[in-house]
Amino acid sequence: MTSYAAAKAAVDGYIAGFAAGDVDAIVALYADDATVEDPVGIEIKQGIAAIRAFYTMSMATGAKLAPLGPIRVAGEYVAFPFAVKLEWQGKAQRIEVIDLFRLNAAGKITEMRAFWGPENMLSD
Amino acid sequence: MTSYAAAKAAVDGYIAGFAAGDVDAIVALYADDATVEDPVGIEIKQGIAAIRAFYTMSMATGAKLAPLGPIRVAGEYVAFPFAVKLEWQGKAQRIEVIDLFRLNAAGKITEMRAFWGPENMLSD
Numbered sequence: 585m586t587s588y589a590a591a592k593a594a595v596d597g598y599i600a601g602f603a604a605g606d607v608d609a610i611v612a613l614y615a616d617d618a619t620v621e622d623p624v625g626i627e628i629k630q631g632i633a634a635i636r637a638f639y640t641m642s643m644a645t646g647a648k649l650a651p652l653g654p655i656r657v658a659g660e661y662v663a664f665p666f667a668v669k670l671e672w673q674g675k676a677q678r679i680e681v682i683d684l685f686r687l688n689a690a691g692k693i694t695e696m697r698a699f700w701g702p703e704n705m706l707s708d
Numbered sequence: 709m710t711s712y713a714a715a716k717a718a719v720d721g722y723i724a725g726f727a728a729g730d731v732d733a734i735v736a737l738y739a740d741d742a743t744v745e746d747p748v749g750i751e752i753k754q755g756i757a758a759i760r761a762f763y764t765m766s767m768a769t770g771a772k773l774a775p776l777g778p779i780r781v782a783g784e785y786v787a788f789p790f791a792v793k794l795e796w797q798g799k800a801q802r803i804e805v806i807d808l809f810r811l812n813a814a815g816k817i818t819e820m821r822a823f824w825g826p827e828n829m830l831s832d
Binding site: 703 | 709747750776777784787788823825826827
């Protein structure tokens with residue numbers, strides 16, 4: 585079971601990492617053998633090298649995250665709604681996402697799953 | 709992989725079922741061997757009888773659901789943020805929740821997980 589404080593620190597660090605465009609800060613939130621599934625349904629990435637490659641690509645879009653409501657902490661998990669704001673083909677876009685982090689006893693993310701689909705991609 | 713239409717029908721039916729106080733309507737959304745974990749971290753209920761007992765108890769509080777944002781459909785899942793509004797010890801209360809449904813090919817819920825904790829329970 586994760587504490588509210590540890591879950592909040594992970595989510596705040598994630599949003600701050602995107603705000604700063606700091607891939608290292610994001611990668612540091614993850615456990616070494618963590619998995620990332622973004623969006624849910626595509627191939628799962630495992631391990632820090634794959635996770636670093638994924639976020640390096642994400643950051644290249646200039647993506648920033650804007651919370652859309654409170655975090656929900658339950659058991660080993662934290663779920664939270666937010667918008668990804670980015671430029672795509674010269675236009676401001678927004679993707680409305682719910683992320684789910686599973687955290688270990690050290691507060692590191694062991695599993696990240698991002699729930700979003702085509703209907704959540706909007707023009708700003 | 710679930711369709712957006714099937715996912716939306718399940719979520720709309722869930723919210724409508726609570727609005728009507730109709731336990732049968734909620735139970736009909738579930739597959740026979742489905743599991744319910746609400747909140748995540750407590751014992752998982754399995755099967756229609758256990759699910760019916762759970763919702764009978766929930767409905768007795770007069771709980772209604774108010775969406776707090778769009779549904780997110782990904783793979784076999786739909787995630788959505790909402791508030792549960794209920795009376796507790798004579799006072800209007802609100803719980804801010806994210807639910808995650810896993811759907812089968814027939815559009816029935818096979819797994820429901822509700823993410824919320826003490827910090828999400830608020831006085832209205």
